[in-house]
Amino acid sequence: MDIIRIILAILLPPLGVFLQVGFGLHFWLNILLTLLGYIPGIIHAVWIIATR
Numbered sequence: 001m002d003i004i005r006i007i008l009a010i011l012l013p014p015l016g017v018f019l020q021v022g023f024g025l026h027f028w029l030n031i032l033l034t035l036l037g038y039i040p041g042i043i044h045a046v047w048i049i050a051t052r
Helices: 002-011 013-021 025-036 038-051
Strands: none
Touching (some): 002 038, 013 025, 013 038
C-alpha cells in the first residue's frame, strides 16, 4: 500500500499525505508547500509516507 501512496504523492502530493494522515497539520502544510513549489510538496509527502 505504501507504493501506491508514494506514486500518488508524486502525482498529487496532498492526496498522498491525506491518505496517510487525514486532515491534519501535515495535510495543510503539504498543500502550502505544493502551492509554493511542486517539488517541496513531493519531498514532504514522500517523507511523511516513509516515516509513518
